[in-house]
Amino acid sequence: QVQLQESGPGLVKPSGTLSLTCVVSGGSISSDFxxxxxxxxPGKGLEWIGEVYRGGITNYNPSLKNRVTISVDKxxxxxxxxxxxxxxxxxAVYFCAxxxxxxxxxxxxxxxxxVSS
Amino acid sequence: QSVLTQPPSxxxxxxxxxxxxxxxxxxxxxxxxxxxxYQQFPGTxxxxxxxxxxxxPSGVPDRFSGxxxxxxxxxxxxxxxxxxxxxxxxxxxxSSLRGVVFGGGTKLTVL
Numbered sequence: 001q002v003q004l005q006e007s008g009p010g011l012v013k014p015s016g017t018l019s020l021t022c023v024v025s026g027g028s029i030s031s032d033f034x035x036x037x038x039x040x041x042p043g044k045g046l047e048w049i050g051e052v053y054r055g056g057i058t059n060y061n062p063s064l065k066n067r068v069t070i071s072v073d074k075x076x077x078x079x080x081x082x083x084x085x086x087x088x089x090x091x092a093v094y095f096c097a098x099x100x101x102x103x104x105x106x107x108x109x110x111x112x113x114x115v116s117s
Numbered sequence: 118q119s120v121l122t123q124p125p126s127x128x129x130x131x132x133x134x135x136x137x138x139x140x141x142x143x144x145x146x147x148x149x150x151x152x153x154x155y156q157q158f159p160g161t162x163x164x165x166x167x168x169x170x171x172x173x174p175s176g177v178p179d180r181f182s183g184x185x186x187x188x189x190x191x192x193x194x195x196x197x198x199x200x201x202x203x204x205x206x207x208x209x210x211x212s213s214l215r216g217v218v219f220g221g222g223t224k225l226t227v228l
Contacts, residue, residue: 045221046208059215061216104163110162
């Protein structure tokens with residue numbers, strides 16, 4: 001059974017960089033899937049942030065593209081998210097997920113990141 | 118404002134049938150991209166309910182079904198139960214935006 005677990009700081013200062021990691025267990029990050037980040041502001045809907053493939057190929061939400069970097073670390077079986085120049089609007093629960101041809105079949109439990117001074 | 122449009126809320130009595138619509142455009146659902154549906158309870162991660170328009174993953178009851186026509190898709194829930202009360206999201210791909218898109222979500226209330 002594939003499991004994903006997010007980790008990272010729960011509080012980030014405005015204008016800083018949000019950094020999260022998602023560890024994958026029960027499966028290899030080098031398998032034929034895309035590894036994604038999705039976020040959900042408090043009380044609001046889901047927003048796709050972007051994805052990375054095993055070889056490092058990435059796709060990003062155009063609205064966030066200038067601030068987002070998603071990378072994969074095969075040696076640790078994990079992938080990471082960096083979001084720069086954050087504001088209060090980036091406060092959200094951040095989920096990592098596995099995508100099988102644009103279908104998110106496995107999700108992490110989510111981690112709340114608050115942007116505040 | 119979400120690229121895929123869903124009603125903010127729907128409701129139904131136990132045992133009844135409800136449907137949730139998801140309206141896209143010619144660059145998303147209308148372009149032939151598959152639609153997925155997710156169920157989310159408060160404080161938890163979304164769970165895949167329907168994939169590829171009308172396919173249920175193992176373990177999802179056959180009370181849940183999906184359909185797609187033109188630029189829209191629908192999720193139907195029959196034999197409504199109290200524990201179906203949750204938020205439901207549709208998801209697809211948009212070629213103009215070059216990315217995955219979600220609906221705004223629909224809150225299902227079981228009366």
